[in-house]
Amino acid sequence: MSKATLPIGIFDSGVGGLTVAAAICRLLPHEHIVYLGDTARLPYGNKSVATVQRYAIKNAHFLLKQKVKALVIACNTASAMALEVLQGITDVPVLGVITPGAQAAVKASKSGAIGVIGTVGTIRSNAYQNAITALRPDARVVALPCPLFVPLAEEGFMHHKATELIARTYLTPLHHEDIDTLVLGCTHYPLLQHIIAEIMGPHIALVDSANTAALALHNALSTRELLTTARKPGARTFYATDISDRFQEIAQSFFGPGFGTLEHLDLTE
Amino acid sequence: MSKATLPIGIFDSGVGGLTVAAAICRLLPHEHIVYLGDTARLPYGNKSVATVQRYAIKNAHFLLKQKVKALVIACNTASAMALEVLQGITDVPVLGVITPGAQAAVKASKSGAIGVIGTVGTIRSNAYQNAITALRPDARVVALPCPLFVPLAEEGFMHHKATELIARTYLTPLHHEDIDTLVLGCTHYPLLQHIIAEIMGPHIALVDSANTAALALHNALSTRELLTTARKPGARTFYATDISDRFQEIAQSFFGPGFGTLEHLDLTE
Numbered sequence: 001m002s003k004a005t006l007p008i009g010i011f012d013s014g015v016g017g018l019t020v021a022a023a024i025c026r027l028l029p030h031e032h033i034v035y036l037g038d039t040a041r042l043p044y045g046n047k048s049v050a051t052v053q054r055y056a057i058k059n060a061h062f063l064l065k066q067k068v069k070a071l072v073i074a075c076n077t078a079s080a081m082a083l084e085v086l087q088g089i090t091d092v093p094v095l096g097v098i099t100p101g102a103q104a105a106v107k108a109s110k111s112g113a114i115g116v117i118g119t120v121g122t123i124r125s126n127a128y129q130n131a132i133t134a135l136r137p138d139a140r141v142v143a144l145p146c147p148l149f150v151p152l153a154e155e156g157f158m159h160h161k162a163t164e165l166i167a168r169t170y171l172t173p174l175h176h177e178d179i180d181t182l183v184l185g186c187t188h189y190p191l192l193q194h195i196i197a198e199i200m201g202p203h204i205a206l207v208d209s210a211n212t213a214a215l216a217l218h219n220a221l222s223t224r225e226l227l228t229t230a231r232k233p234g235a236r237t238f239y240a241t242d243i244s245d246r247f248q249e250i251a252q253s254f255f256g257p258g259f260g261t262l263e264h265l266d267l268t269e
Numbered sequence: 270m271s272k273a274t275l276p277i278g279i280f281d282s283g284v285g286g287l288t289v290a291a292a293i294c295r296l297l298p299h300e301h302i303v304y305l306g307d308t309a310r311l312p313y314g315n316k317s318v319a320t321v322q323r324y325a326i327k328n329a330h331f332l333l334k335q336k337v338k339a340l341v342i343a344c345n346t347a348s349a350m351a352l353e354v355l356q357g358i359t360d361v362p363v364l365g366v367i368t369p370g371a372q373a374a375v376k377a378s379k380s381g382a383i384g385v386i387g388t389v390g391t392i393r394s395n396a397y398q399n400a401i402t403a404l405r406p407d408a409r410v411v412a413l414p415c416p417l418f419v420p421l422a423e424e425g426f427m428h429h430k431a432t433e434l435i436a437r438t439y440l441t442p443l444h445h446e447d448i449d450t451l452v453l454g455c456t457h458y459p460l461l462q463h464i465i466a467e468i469m470g471p472h473i474a475l476v477d478s479a480n481t482a483a484l485a486l487h488n489a490l491s492t493r494e495l496l497t498t499a500r501k502p503g504a505r506t507f508y509a510t511d512i513s514d515r516f517q518e519i520a521q522s523f524f525g526p527g528f529g530t531l532e533h534l535d536l537t538e
Contacts, residue, residue, distance in 0.1 A: 151420040162431035
């Protein structure tokens with residue numbers, strides 16, 4: 001069996017990474033994917049580096065056992081904290097979402113004044129700040145944690161006045177920073193994009209890493225001659241460490257009713 | 270060494286159980302306590318029964334290894350889902366917070382129409398509904414999940430307008446239920462008591478399980494002649510599976526600056 005026919009492994013703390021998985025499936029519809037949502041231990045965004053690294057390693061080991069040809073960390077927090085650790089435990093290409101997000105931001109920004117919002121863990125890691133200034137050394141990066149955005153999105157409060165008030169509390173300081181681009185540095189935040197866009201106004205470009213991460217994966221596979229030559233739709237297998245109705249609902253909203261198979265996975269034993 | 274000199278073991282998913290630990294320390298100041306906050310895997314409230322039971326067993330095993338003379342599940346979700354499981358693995362008394370909360374509610378209610386708010390897991394378990402009707406068969410229990418209250422309290426949004434709006438969204442249906450008592454069925458909710466009280470109005474009694482749980486523990490120890498005879502303040506040892514600044518801050522707010530020792534504990538290996 002050619003290595004090119006093997007699946008792509010993707011993991012996140014929960015459902016946020018489905019935005020990245022959906023972008024990958026749009027760009028590479030013939031690839032098989034295996035998605036792991038570590039819902040039994042989410043959220044990652046307010047946990048320590050050591051804890052997130054340990055969870056990321058467990059997730060990666062499971063996906064590597066499924067013989068994946070590439071590994072995508074579809075979670076900004078885990079990308080910020082565990083990318084190099086995971087690259088050290090395998091020979092398959094391991095991609096995070098921070099570099100793709102930084103590339104999208106640098107491309108979108110004219111002035112080089114770029115805002116980044118994310119979880120406490122992502123912001124504290126300085127990963128976006130470093131990735132952006134590596135691409136554009138004169139960039140000025142303003143980074144802000146928005147810890148309640150994940151639970152608000154998870155609970156379906158995307159159109160509640162309270163979410164707008166919380167977003168105003170978080171984002172108002174950015175009005176004084178004269179940025180022209182804002183990175184949604186968490187895979188959940190696109191679900192609140194309408195509120196964030198209204199508060200930031202029409203002159204600030206909002207970017208996320210889903211599409212750029214899919215392109216980066218395409219390039220990594222292409223360079224290594226690992227793109228499948230299959231011409232029928234790839235299989236999609238989803239694992240969650242804690243199965244919930246919401247995981248199924250959100251997977252269906254991204255991938256349709258026949259979204260693939262969903263299995264419970266016990267990673268803690 | 271007499272068994273009475275052994276410590277009391279207390280666990281929660283995180284900091285919420287500190288409200289119960291503080292009530293125990295007020296009532297039984299000479300007892301040693303060992304507190305475990307499973308912060309690496311919080312929250313429990315939106316996870317499945319099997320997952321919460323597995324976490325509860327791991328927490329209990331750790332505390333039993335510390336040779337505790339009693340075990341207090343200072344978390345409504347874990348009490349609802351894992352009390353009997355834990356009673357099955359040890360001979361020391363294991364106490365949850367649901368029965369004490371139900372006792373407090375039945376004592377406070379004249380009409381027998383009682384509201385209960387808690388996490389999705391606690392409400393879905395029907396544990397409060399069953400415990401209240403076991404004490405008062407003609408009681409009418411109205412139960413409502415309020416899943417965002419834990420993250421709002423954890424993030425310090427106790428006095429934000431958004432929290433009031435979210436609380437109004439959650440609690441307004443209770444105005445049509447003609448209840449006279451509302452159980453704060455989650456150890457985090459006392460932190461939002463001022464908002465909940467304003468929305469519910471002065472004629473609805475708010476009860477939580479912290480003080481009643483401390484009394485139940487006193488009775489369980491007294492019956493078994495396990496109360497310490499020591500006359501100096503007990504030692505307080507805190508473990509967290511993920512150490513954060515917030516855990517230390519909240520522990521200090523409950524127990525003062527010299528609140529005891531705090532150690533990191535790795536339960537996942």
